[in-house]
Amino acid sequence: MQKILITGANGLLGQKLIEALKDREDLSLIASGKGDSRLPDTWSDQFIWESMDITDPLAIEQVMSNHLPDYIIHTAAMTQVDDCENNKEACWESNVTAVAHLVKSCEMHDVHLIHLSTDFIFDGENGPYDEEAVPNPVNYYGESKLAAEEIIMKSSCKWAIVRTVLVYGLASDLSRSNIILWVKDSLESGKNINVVTDQWRTPTLAEDLAQGCILIMDQSAQGIFNISGKDYLTPYDMALQTAEYFGLDKTLISKADSSNFSQPAERPLNTGFIIEKAKSELGYSPKSFMDGIGILSKQLKLADS
């Protein structure tokens, strides 16, 4: 029986991974997060919960040596890009130093590390990017995620780096929102929103990302894999499609561009990924953005019922 340890299990991807893996009888699942589990109570007998702060090397070593997992899927990170810009020390500790601790433990216990990374390692000058593109981050979050990749690539453990883009989906009690929920909530409350037309992304349904990670695990794949959605869209297009799907007032959505819409951390303009490697080597097959909204909409109806 293979043992899988998931970090950041209370997060969006973490919850989708647990949901997708919890019924598998060939696996034993260890979910971990900062503090207590916020996963649905109905799942609680399908995994072991470990409270593990990834910035605490002793906690990591204790969990790793107790369970001796075959794979660790490392989703935990400081993901609020503007917070990373404003609190660089905390960002480095969570996104880089913690990865160094995990790598050391993976080397010691012969664990295959599957690590989550981002399109924000690129400058957005010439996206969409393939796995060979040269990184050049424009914000501190991107710098931290790139530094983590470099530590992993130099390590002697088995590793896969999963790069992804603008993840959206529904899960319980999240500490971070995402584009569809943000647009839907804003329009439903009659709020005007300014949405950029000069950034391009391949937005990723959280369930697709979880499937990509699982394909990598099941095939013991190593190396870098781009795992994102397949549609190349601006956030403005995404907002319009969200409004259209939910029958909301599109006139509340105004066009903005990066020169008149400023956030504390600069965002790269054109990122997005070429996903041919994941399709041909792993059999990865993501949904369209419209199908993704449909899936999320069904989940919202279920959650409300």
Ligand SMILES: NC(=O)C1=CN([C@@H]2O[C@H](COP(=O)(O)OP(=O)(O)OC[C@H]3O[C@@H](n4cnc5c(N)ncnc54)[C@H](OP(=O)(O)O)[C@@H]3O)[C@@H](O)[C@H]2O)C=CC1
């Ligand atoms: N979301 C996106 O658009 C993208 C995400 N990624 C990467 O994918 C990964 C998963 O992202 P996603 O699930 O969306 O992010 P979330 O923010 O939803 O989840 C991250 C999880 O990490 C946990 N966490 C943060 N710090 C610690 C810590 N010190 N110890 C233990 N757990 C911690 C958070 O805990 P808590 O819930 O308690 O705050 C949260 O549950 C991340 O590595 C991110 O960098 C890459 C590209 C795009």
Ligand SMILES: Cc1cn([C@H]2C[C@H](O)[C@@H](COP(=O)(O)OP(=O)(O)O[C@H]3O[C@@H](C)C(=O)[C@@H](O)[C@H]3O)O2)c(=O)[nH]c1=O
């Ligand atoms: C809040 C806001 C965002 N946007 C745009 C900018 C951006 O491209 C998109 C999403 O903005 P956010 O600030 O919510 O998300 P952002 O922090 O840009 O999302 C990033 O998160 C990290 C974790 C990643 O790794 C990246 O892949 C990326 O998806 O929407 C607007 O146009 N208007 C707005 O008012």
